[in-house]
Amino acid sequence: MKNDRDVLTALADARPARLDPPGTPPLPFALTAPAAPDRPARRFRAAALIPAGALVAAAVAGVAVVAIDRDGPVPAPAPGATGTSTTLSASQILLAAAASSAKDVPGAGRYLLFRTENGSVLTVRAGSATFRMTARSSADSWLSRSGQEPSRMFFQELGLTPLTPADDAAWRAAGSPAQVMVGKPLPTGQLGHETAVDVAGQGRQSTTWDDRSVYAFGNTNVSVRDLEKLPTDPAALRTALLKYFDGGGGDMPSDRDQWLLAVASSLFTGIPVSGPVRAAAFRLIATLPGVRSLGVVADQRGRQGQGFAFTQGAAATGTIERRFVIDLRTGRALGDETRVLRPAGTTARLAPGSLLAYTVVLEQRITSDTPE
Numbered sequence: 001m002k003n004d005r006d007v008l009t010a011l012a013d014a015r016p017a018r019l020d021p022p023g024t025p026p027l028p029f030a031l032t033a034p035a036a037p038d039r040p041a042r043r044f045r046a047a048a049l050i051p052a053g054a055l056v057a058a059a060v061a062g063v064a065v066v067a068i069d070r071d072g073p074v075p076a077p078a079p080g081a082t083g084t085s086t087t088l089s090a091s092q093i094l095l096a097a098a099a100s101s102a103k104d105v106p107g108a109g110r111y112l113l114f115r116t117e118n119g120s121v122l123t124v125r126a127g128s129a130t131f132r133m134t135a136r137s138s139a140d141s142w143l144s145r146s147g148q149e150p151s152r153m154f155f156q157e158l159g160l161t162p163l164t165p166a167d168d169a170a171w172r173a174a175g176s177p178a179q180v181m182v183g184k185p186l187p188t189g190q191l192g193h194e195t196a197v198d199v200a201g202q203g204r205q206s207t208t209w210d211d212r213s214v215y216a217f218g219n220t221n222v223s224v225r226d227l228e229k230l231p232t233d234p235a236a237l238r239t240a241l242l243k244y245f246d247g248g249g250g251d252m253p254s255d256r257d258q259w260l261l262a263v264a265s266s267l268f269t270g271i272p273v274s275g276p277v278r279a280a281a282f283r284l285i286a287t288l289p290g291v292r293s294l295g296v297v298a299d300q301r302g303r304q305g306q307g308f309a310f311t312q313g314a315a316a317t318g319t320i321e322r323r324f325v326i327d328l329r330t331g332r333a334l335g336d337e338t339r340v341l342r343p344a345g346t347t348a349r350l351a352p353g354s355l356l357a358y359t360v361v362l363e364q365r366i367t368s369d370t371p372e
Contacts, residue, residue, distance in 0.1 A: 090293040091286045093306045093326060098282035101331030104275020109366035112143040112224060112272045119300065120357040121163055123191065123349065124180035131170035132163040133180065142371035143224050143272060150208045152371040159201035185346035215271050217244035217263050218252050224272065232276035234283035253312055257288050261310050268324060268333040269359050275331065299325045299335035300358045311341060318344035335360040
């Protein structure tokens with residue numbers, strides 16, 4: 001029987017954290033597939049902890065085009081793509097990225113266009129067997145800058161694939177099922193209520209919405225116009241962001257500095273801002289504790305850049321590391337990853353270093369083109 005509730009819809013319909021039993025962490029913000037035309041679009045938010053689930057980032061936009069061939073081979077990094085062959089400190093990476101971002105002045109255009117490939121590693125069940133699969137999706141977001149015309153998103157589920165050869169063997173031993181069971185992870189490390197999910201991908205879908213507040217800082221909704229008014233000075237940006245701090249909780253840290261890390265870093269790969277605002281965010285993060293250099297690293301498409309990371313965690317999720325890959329020439333993020341460092345709760349069955357989710361930025365620019 002055809003199951004109409006795919007992985008993203010099934011997980012997006014999970015109850016919000018404040019309605020869950022104590023100790024049950026929320027699923028990440030970016031579980032939402034495009035809403036059907038007859039219901040409101042869900043708001044995207046800057047989440048910090050991603051214990052599990054399918055990741056669909058909603059938008060990062062800027063000015064210059066950063067694009068790769070979706071169907072072709074991964075391009076080799078261009079000379080100087082990492083910015084340097086010398087190991088840089090986290091502060092050096094952040095300040096170099098800020099210097100490049102500051103030159104990325106926004107141009108004119110009706111839309112903020114952002115294209116991504118997103119992936120999330122899920123623990124799934126088929127019969128009595130459990131194994132891990134990567135759920136991949138693509139999202140093209142056309143966000144109205146004026147708020148006077150609708151925004152539009154094109155979305156496609158690219159399917160689930162076994163994560164490792166061992167997972168592939170387990171899937172095949174289970175009969176290569178066309179559907180697997182996916183459930184919300186619980187603090188016990190078990191899965192909650194399960195839903196059958198199709199392994200195959202689906203065709204490209206689109207949705208249009210008029211809601212201007214499509215993002216959130218913490219629990220407060222903001223519009224694209226609000227984002228374009230953010231300060232370009234790091235101290236002023238800190239003050240502006242902290243106006244949204246309400247003590248955290250749920251899927252956001254309660255520590256003020258950790259909350260700032262989560263929200264400010266979302267301006268690189270999760271929420272669209274101009275180059276000068278992004279520069280302020282880099283400089284702000286350079287003043288916060290707990291950020292470390294990864295040196296030269298690659299995103300999930302093999303593109304190299306300079307990496308930095310920070311950790312956040314809770315008893316219900318274990319310690320999670322957020323990793324960012326930055327092209328220092330442009331000051332733009334190539335992508336990010338979320339990995340488990342010290343498993344506990346929802347990540348208890350995972351090995352340290354296990355990938356939970358990733359985003360690869362395919363293109364970002366301001367445009368007056370017609371959404372397609």
